[in-house]
Amino acid sequence: MDSDSEAYESGFELDPGDIDSSRDDDISPKEVERLKLSKTQDRQRWIVRLQFKQNGEDREGNGFYVNIPHPTHHIILTAGHNLVGVKKEDLKIYQSSKNTSPDPAEFYVSTVYQNKYTDERGKPKKATQEQEEADFGVILVKKNSKYPYLGFGFALKLGFDVLDQARFDLTGYKDADENTGGDDNNDDDENQAPGQSQKEKPKWDAVTSEGKCTACLPNQLEYELETEKGFSGSPVIMPHKDRDTAVAIHNYGPSKSDPSKSDPSNGGPSNDRNSRGTRINEKLLEEVYGWLQIGFYDKALQASMTSLGPLQERLYLVFTPDSNRAVVRLGYDQEVVTKFDILPAYAPPSNLGFPNDFRYVFRLKPAKEKVPEKRWVLWNAARQTVSLTSSLRDFCFVSLLEDKVRKSVELEKSRDEKVYYVHVEMKNDQGESTELKELRMRAADLTESDIVLDSLETSEVFFERHKRGKFLFGKIPCMPTVLNKPAVQREEFDFNLFRFYSG
Numbered sequence: 232m233d234s235d236s237e238a239y240e241s242g243f244e245l246d247p248g249d250i251d252s253s254r255d256d257d258i259s260p261k262e263v264e265r266l267k268l269s270k271t272q273d274r275q276r277w278i279v280r281l282q283f284k285q286n287g288e289d290r291e292g293n294g295f296y297v298n299i300p301h302p303t304h305h306i307i308l309t310a311g312h313n314l315v316g317v318k319k320e321d322l323k324i325y326q327s328s329k330n331t332s333p334d335p336a337e338f339y340v341s342t343v344y345q346n347k348y349t350d351e352r353g354k355p356k357k358a359t360q361e362q363e364e365a366d367f368g369v370i371l372v373k374k375n376s377k378y379p380y381l382g383f384g385f386a387l388k389l390g391f392d393v394l395d396q397a398r399f400d401l402t403g404y405k406d407a408d409e410n411t412g413g414d415d416n417n418d419d420d421e422n423q424a425p426g427q428s429q430k431e432k433p434k435w436d437a438v439t440s441e442g443k444c445t446a447c448l449p450n451q452l453e454y455e456l457e458t459e460k461g462f463s464g465s466p467v468i469m470p471h472k473d474r475d476t477a478v479a480i481h482n483y484g485p486s487k488s489d490p491s492k493s494d495p496s497n498g499g500p501s502n503d504r505n506s507r508g509t510r511i512n513e514k515l516l517e518e519v520y521g522w523l524q525i526g527f528y529d530k531a532l533q534a535s536m537t538s539l540g541p542l543q544e545r546l547y548l549v550f551t552p553d554s555n556r557a558v559v560r561l562g563y564d565q566e567v568v569t570k571f572d573i574l575p576a577y578a579p580p581s582n583l584g585f586p587n588d589f590r591y592v593f594r595l596k597p598a599k600e601k602v603p604e605k606r607w608v609l610w611n612a613a614r615q616t617v618s619l620t621s622s623l624r625d626f627c628f629v630s631l632l633e634d635k636v637r638k639s640v641e642l643e644k645s646r647d648e649k650v651y652y653v654h655v656e657m658k659n660d661q662g663e664s665t666e667l668k669e670l671r672m673r674a675a676d677l678t679e680s681d682i683v684l685d686s687l688e689t690s691e692v693f694f695e696r697h698k699r700g701k702f703l704f705g706k707i708p709c710m711p712t713v714l715n716k717p718a719v720q721r722e723e724f725d726f727n728l729f730r731f732y733s734g
Contacts, residue, residue, distance in 0.1 A: 273475065273582045274468075275437050276326070277382050280404045281313055281464065284321040293403045293464040294324070294370060296382030297477055297511075298578040300589050301523060304336055305381045307370040308511070308519075309464035310482035311344040314368040324372065325435075333372045339522045340368040358483075364450040366482040367509045369519055380586035383466055383477040387576035387592065388623045390512025394447045394469075394478070401442075401456045401481055401506075403465030404435035445505050450514055452479045453507040460484075467508045475580050479508035520574065527573040527731045529596055531563070534672050534726035535650040546672050546726060548692065550595070550619060555605065557617035558688045559672045565734060570596035571608070573731060577628055590628035595619060612655040612668040612694040630654040630667075634702070634728055650728045654697060669697040673724045695727075703727040 281292045294309035307324070314322070322335050343365035358366065374381075438459070446453035452467060458481065467479035486504045509515060520526045534546040542563035549560045549569040560567065577590040593608035605619035611626045620627065632652040653670040676689045703725045 273580065274402050274439075277581075278326075278402055278404060278437065278466065279307060280325045280435050281309065282323040282325065283313065283317045285316050291461045293462055293481075295464070295466040295477065296581075297385050297466075298380055298382040298581050298586060299385065299519070299523075299525065300575055300578065300587070301371075301525060303374060304371040304523075305374055306519075306523070307372060308466075308477070308480050309368055309370060310480060311340045311366040311368045312482065313464050314338050314340045314370070315345060322370075324370070336371040336373050338368060338370040339519075341365040341518060344368075360451075363483060363507070364448075364509055367480050367515060369522060371523070378581075380581040382581055383468065384471065384474050384578050384580040384583075385511055385516075386471050386476055386478075387513060387516065387574070389469070389471060389476065389478050390510050390516075391623060394444045394452065397444045397469055399442060399444060399452075399454050399456060399478070400439055400468045401454075401458065401462070401465055402437055402439045402468065403459070403462040403481070405438055405459055405461065446507075448510075450510050450512060451507055452510055453505045455505050458484045458506045472579070474583060477511055479510050481506065481508040483507045516574070526575060527571075529570050529733065530573060530731035531568045531570055531734055532593075532653075533563075533730045533732040535728040535730050546674055547732075548617065548672065549688070551688065555618050556690070557608075557692050559674055559691050561674050561677060561682070561687045561689075563734065568734070570734070572596055573631075576623070589630065591631055592623065592627050593629075610653070610655045610670065610694075612657060615693050617670075617692050625658075626655065628656075629670075630656070648730070650730050652697065652727060653729060655694060667697040668694040669727050670729070671695055671703070671725045671727050673726060675724050695725075701727070 277296045279294045279296070281294050283290055283292070290313075292310060292313035294307040294313070296305055297308050299306045317338075319335055319338065322338070324333050324335060344362055344367070440457040442454055442456040444452055444454050454467065456467075458465075462484075463482050465481045466477040467481055468475050469478050470476065483504075484506050532548040536545065544561075545563060547560045547563065547568050548557050549567060550557055557569075572594045573591055574594060575589055576592040579586060579588055595603060595606040595608070597603055597606075603619075605621045607620050607623055607627050609616075609618050609620045609624060609626050610629055611618065613626075632654060634650045634652065654667045655670070657665045657668055659665050671693055673691045674689050676691060677687070681687070703722065
């Protein structure tokens with residue numbers, strides 16, 4: 232049991248950090264209705280039809296935009312088998328009822344799927360279970376400055392949740408009865424790159440199938456949904472925080488097993504399978520982030536200073552071997568300072584009022600190859616603690632606000648020169664946002680004697696209400712009497728801006 236969820240006495244009550252209100256087992260009628268209202272227009276903007284030449288044949292598939300933060304490009308997820316063996320110039324991207332065909336800037340296919348795609352003679356072979364799970368790819372499309380955010384939301388937590396019997400939607404494009412050139416009067420399309428000409432294209436209809444999850448594997452979902460040929464690459468969708476969220480990439484329709492081996496009347500179990508797709512989970516996102524250089528890896532959390540001081544005069548957030556609670560350490564030691572991977576873990580769909588409300592998680596970077604059970608950082612602002620947990624919970628998700636106000640000459644120069652606030656969103660019992668709290672650190676308890684004795688850790692990790700435009704660069708070493716000073720004076724020793732330091 233995580234230390235932050237232990238009940239020490241019978242009267243103990245869970246605080247907001249221990250309550251996961253992000254997903255209900257029973258979806259309310261209001262939530263279902265809201266999801267249905269967003270299907271038509273928003274989904275048609277976010278789902279694309281792919282045409283490509285593969286093995287000398289013209290083929291079609293689907294793909295969908297997902298609102299993953301990237302500075303220059305929109306991101307389309309699709310099935311890997313839509314991209315293997317395809318040249319960039321032979322890949323066309325279309326959107327229903329639009330005349331635009333955005334050019335792919337680049338695309339990638341999972342390494343596992345590429346390596347297992349063909350046999351010794353270069354012929355496609357039947358997918359293994361491992362290959363099915365790795366059947367995904369990414370297409371980059373240059374952003375239109377008018378529409379910097381585009382796509383379905385995603386949530387890393389749903390990649391860990393048990394989704395058996397959860398209700399899903401699958402939306403994809405199929406050929407319409409008539410082919411037209413689309414809406415000639417609409418030349419303002421968020422998928423159209425600046426200066427790109429209109430191109431005539433066929434028209435497709437968006438078709439939505441509703442059903443439930445029948446099998447939830449670590450890297451694959453199986454579901455009872457009607458699918459059609461050419462639907463590969465379509466999004467599997469469910470509501471999360473009342474919004475359309477993609478949980479899988481559809482890539483395989485229902486399959487029948489060998490009757491002689493699976494027919495129950497012959498004494499064998501039935502191995503028939505429903506339609507299935509690759510989960511949008513930690514494994515998939517980590518590979519995508521690696522391709523696109525998204526996130527921060529193997530970084531120490533260092534308090535930012537206004538001057539270029541030595542590493543031994545800086546503060547770091549560390550976890551010691553004998554405690555699950557984070558402490559502040561004065562001075563950099565490669566063997567002691569804790570390293571993290573900092574990954575985008577949640578984004579709302581782009582039709583939300585704040586489509587750039589991205590949330591990040593800090594994942595412990597193990598000192599050795601063995602992955603620890605407790606590897607996610609829990610920023611419990613309600614209890615004023617930072618600890619480790621084995622599962623993702625509400626207080627694991629933080630927003631990172633880059634400080635762009637201060638002039639660069641006022642900040643130290645290094646390869647990790649960007650600095651950030653680390654924010655935690657506080658909510659009431661109804662799940663409504665109430666305020667933002669920011670991470671702070673200081674070393675007011677350390678004395679000169681502590682430094683002489685090489686006792687360099689202090690428990691001064693805490694949270695305060697965020698105030699826009701307040702930059703705190705504390706003093707080191709701090710006076711031992713600082714805690715007896717008024718709050719305004721104590722704040723002079725606080726740090727509230729942080730750098731992700733490579734070491």
